[in-house]
Amino acid sequence: MLHLLGIDAGGTSTRAMLLTGDGTCLGIGRGGRGNPVSDGVEPAAAAIGTAVAGALSFAPEVQPAAITAVTLAMAGGSIGGPDAPWLRPTLDDLGVRAPSRIEPDLLAMFASGTHEPDGYGLVAGTGSTAVRVRGGEVDLTADGLGWLLGDKGSGFWIGHQIARAVAAHLDGRGPATSLTPAVLLALGVTETAEIDRNGRTASLGHLVTAVYGASPLRLASLAPLAFADTADAVSTEIVAEAEAALAELVLDVAVPELTGPLVVGGGVATQPRVREAVVGTVRARGVTGPVHRVDDGLVGAGVIALRRAGILVDAEIFTRLAETTASRRG
C-alpha cells in the first residue's frame, strides 16, 4: 500500500495529512505558522514537524520510512530549492526518508475544492489572490502582493478602510458611521467627549496612538466589523468596493476558452454576501462553472501528492479523500 504525506503550510497555521494511494486520509495533524519566508526556516520546520507527527500518530502501523513522497504546499516559492532541504532534518527526525516537493499553496487550495484539472481559484483572507489552473498546474496568478502593494478587497484592505473611515468620522471630514464605536472597542480605545487643543475629539488621538502602536497588519483583524451592521452606509460602501475588487481579480485571470469550477477560500471570500456578489459578477462576465467553498489547502495537498505519485484522481478518489479528511477533522 502506497503511503504519502500532504502538508498545507500557511502563515497562520499548518496542517498535514497521511494518506494512502486510494485517497484515504489516515490521520491529520496541526502545527503553528509554517512559512519559511515570513516565519523563518527553523520555526517553519518545527511547525511542520509538529503537524506531521500529529498525522503519523493516528496510524502507528505505518512505518514513516515506508512513506514514499511528501508534498508541501506553501506560498512564496521555494527557499533553497523545490525539495525543501531546510525541512530534511525535521523529516529525518520523524523517520520520514521520502523526498519532499514544494507546490504552490494556491494550487492546493484549488485542488481542495475539485478534482477537475482546469478552473479558477480565489482566496481572500488577510490577503487576496486569484489563480488560473490548467491541466492541474498553476497557469497564472494575480495579486497576492501583500498589504502595501496589492490585495485590494482582502481582510487587511477592509480593516484598513474601516480604520480610515473611523478616523475621518472622528476628524469631522467623513460621515458618521456605526463602525466608530465598534472599532474603538476592538482596539481598546475608550470613547470620550473630551476635546483636545486642536479642536478635535480626544478619541481621535487615542485611536492614532493605538493604531501606530501596533503592526499595520493588525488592522486586518477589524475586517469582520464591516459585516456587522448592514444598515451602515459606510460599511456597505467598503464591502461593495471589496466585492467589486475581488470579482475583478477573478476576471483578471479568466479566459473564455478555459471553463471549470471556481474554488473560493479565505475568511473574506467565503463570507456569504461577498461570495454571492463575486459569483454574480463573474457569472455575468463568462465565468460560469460551479462554485466550491474550501477552508484550506489540506485536501488539495493530498490530491497533488497522489497525482505526483502517478495516480489519476477521479471523482471517486477525490470524494473519498475529502470525506475521510473531513471525518478526521471531526
Added chain:
Amino acid sequence: MLHLLGIDAGGTSTRAMLLTGDGTCLGIGRGGRGNPVSDGVEPAAAAIGTAVAGALSFAPEVQPAAITAVTLAMAGGSIGGPDAPWLRPTLDDLGVRAPSRIEPDLLAMFASGTHEPDGYGLVAGTGSTAVRVRGGEVDLTADGLGWLLGDKGSGFWIGHQIARAVAAHLDGRGPATSLTPAVLLALGVTETAEIDRNGRTASLGHLVTAVYGASPLRLASLAPLAFADTADAVSTEIVAEAEAALAELVLDVAVPELTGPLVVGGGVATQPRVREAVVGTVRARGVTGPVHRVDDGLVGAGVIALRRAGILVDAEIFTRLAETTASRRG
C-alpha cells in the same frame, strides 16, 4: 533690546532663529530630526540644541542668559507639558535660562506666510494637514493623521499609489505606465524579462522584496516620480486624485465667515501644478484670499515668539523678519 528664540522642530530637520523685538533675525541654525514623539526625547533635544547653538553663534554679543523666551513649534502636542521640560537641560547647557513654550507646527507654518490673524494653512509633504487659524490661534485642524489613518494626497499617499500602480502593471492587472522603469530604478530593482514559475515577471518578485524589505514610509520618496512624465495617464490620474483630496482638505476647515490668506507648504502642496489645481478648486468654492508659499515654519516660530512677548506683529515687523531670515538663509 528684547531677544527671543524661535524654533521649528520637524520630523526631517530642525531650524532655530535668534531674533530681536523689532523682528530682526540675528542668526539661524540647523539640526537634525527634532520631534520628541517620533524621534525620542534625547535625540530631539540634541537636534534642537545643535540648531540653537548655530543660531547663537551668529551673535556672540548676545548673552544667552539675556534671551527672554523660547518658542518651540512642533507637531504632536506637548510631551511632559507645554513648557518642554525635556528640553531644559539642553537649554541650560547653552546658557539659555528662558522658559520655553510649545506651539503647533501648523500655526508656525501659517505665520511664516502672513502676519494676518485669520486664514487657512495647507501642508502636504510626507503627510497632509489643513488648519483654520482665527485670532492668531489654531481654530481647527483636519487630518495629519499619518500614513495608515489619513493623509490622502500627501507624499506618502502619492508614493504608495505609484508603487501599487507599478505592481499592478507588472502583474498584468493594471495599465502600462512609464512609472514602472522609474520606480524600479529608484528602488534599485533591475528590470528583467525573466518569467517566474507563477507565470509572472521576475521584476515583480524583486519589487515585492524591495518594498517589504524597507520601512513603508520610504514609499514617500517615490512621490516626485509622479510629476516626471505629464503624458503618462497613470501618473496624471494619481496626481489629479491627490489634488482633489488636498483641495477637499482645505474645504474641510473652511467656513464662509472667515476670510484671509491661504498659506501653502510642503513638497507636494508647493509643486506648481498641485498648488494651482488646489487654489483653483478652493477659489471656486469660496476660499478667495491671497496665496502664500512657505518653505517651513521658521519665520512663523519667530512671529509667535514676538506675539507671546506682547509685540503686535504688523506688516512692517513681519516683512523685516521674513527678509532678515531669508538673507540669513543665504
